[in-house]
Amino acid sequence: xxxxxxxxxxxxxxxxxxxxxxxxxxxxxxxxxxxxxxxxxxxxxxxxxxxxxxxxxxxxxxxxxxxxxxxxxxxxxxxxxxxxxxxxxxxxxxxxxxxxxxxxxxxxxxxxxxxxxxxxxxxxxxxxxxxxxxxxxxxxxxxxxxxxxxxxxxxxxxxxxxxxxxxxxxxxxxxxxxxxxxxxxxxxxxxxxxxxxxxxxxx
Ligand code: MD3
Ligand code: FE
Numbered sequence: 473x474x475x476x477x478x479x480x481x482x483x484x485x486x487x488x489x490x491x492x493x494x495x496x497x498x499x500x501x502x503x504x505x506x507x508x509x510x511x512x513x514x515x516x517x518x519x520x521x522x523x524x525x526x527x528x529x530x531x532x533x534x535x536x537x538x539x540x541x542x543x544x545x546x547x548x549x550x551x552x553x554x555x556x557x558x559x560x561x562x563x564x565x566x567x568x569x570x571x572x573x574x575x576x577x578x579x580x581x582x583x584x585x586x587x588x589x590x591x592x593x594x595x596x597x598x599x600x601x602x603x604x605x606x607x608x609x610x611x612x613x614x615x616x617x618x619x620x621x622x623x624x625x626x627x628x629x630x631x632x633x634x635x636x637x638x639x640x641x642x643x644x645x646x647x648x649x650x651x652x653x654x655x656x657x658x659x660x661x662x663x664x665x666x667x668x669x670x671x672x673x674x675x
Contacts, residue, residue: 480642
């Protein structure tokens with residue numbers, strides 16, 4: 473099931489389902505070394521989404537701005553390694569979507585509890601925006617929204633469920649996007665939360 477949901481954006485429904493057990497083991501390993509935390513935006517607000525990272529480049533925000541950092545500010549240690557299963561899945565999904573050779577160095581892991589959301593934004597902190605972004609969703613479903621290059625462009629909504637993978641490349645790489653507040657619920661494997669792994673080439 474390969475659905476084009478925007479120019480260069482491909483939704484692979486259920487693509488990660490055969491690998492969910494491996495992904496959950498990898499997730500537990502990463503979060504044991506680098507726990508989820510709610511970071512502060514440059515404007516001084518605590519994000520509702522809790523985050524951590526694995527791989528050489530970790531996305532962080534604090535009062536001084538958004539950036540990629542090779543160390544976890546909580547521990548001063550390098551971020552945990554990018555698990556092989558996560559890397560392989562991201563590479564295979566990118567290839568399936570038409571972006572062969574994707575080699576991610578950053579995996580941002582977002583944890584949404586009911587009410588948590590991500591307001592409309594662009595991903596602009598990566599050095600070379602020619603690389604696609606691969607997103608893997610686990611746990612509770614969410615409504616994802618994406619617009620266009622301009623903040624005021626019309627916004628489309630897509631429901632993302634457990635196991636769905638989306639590859640954003642080409643013209644849609646710099647589209648505005650966000651996640652509506654997570655609805656209450658309990659997922660049989662993940663409980664009352666949604667986890668999203670976002671794989672990028674940052675450095
Ligand atoms: C569309 N995360 O961490 S990933 C983020 O579900 C972020 O947690 C969302 O947006 C989440 O920055 C969505 C999907 C995604 C990522 C990058 C995009 C969608 C995108 C770039 C352009 C257009
Ligand atoms: Fe984003």
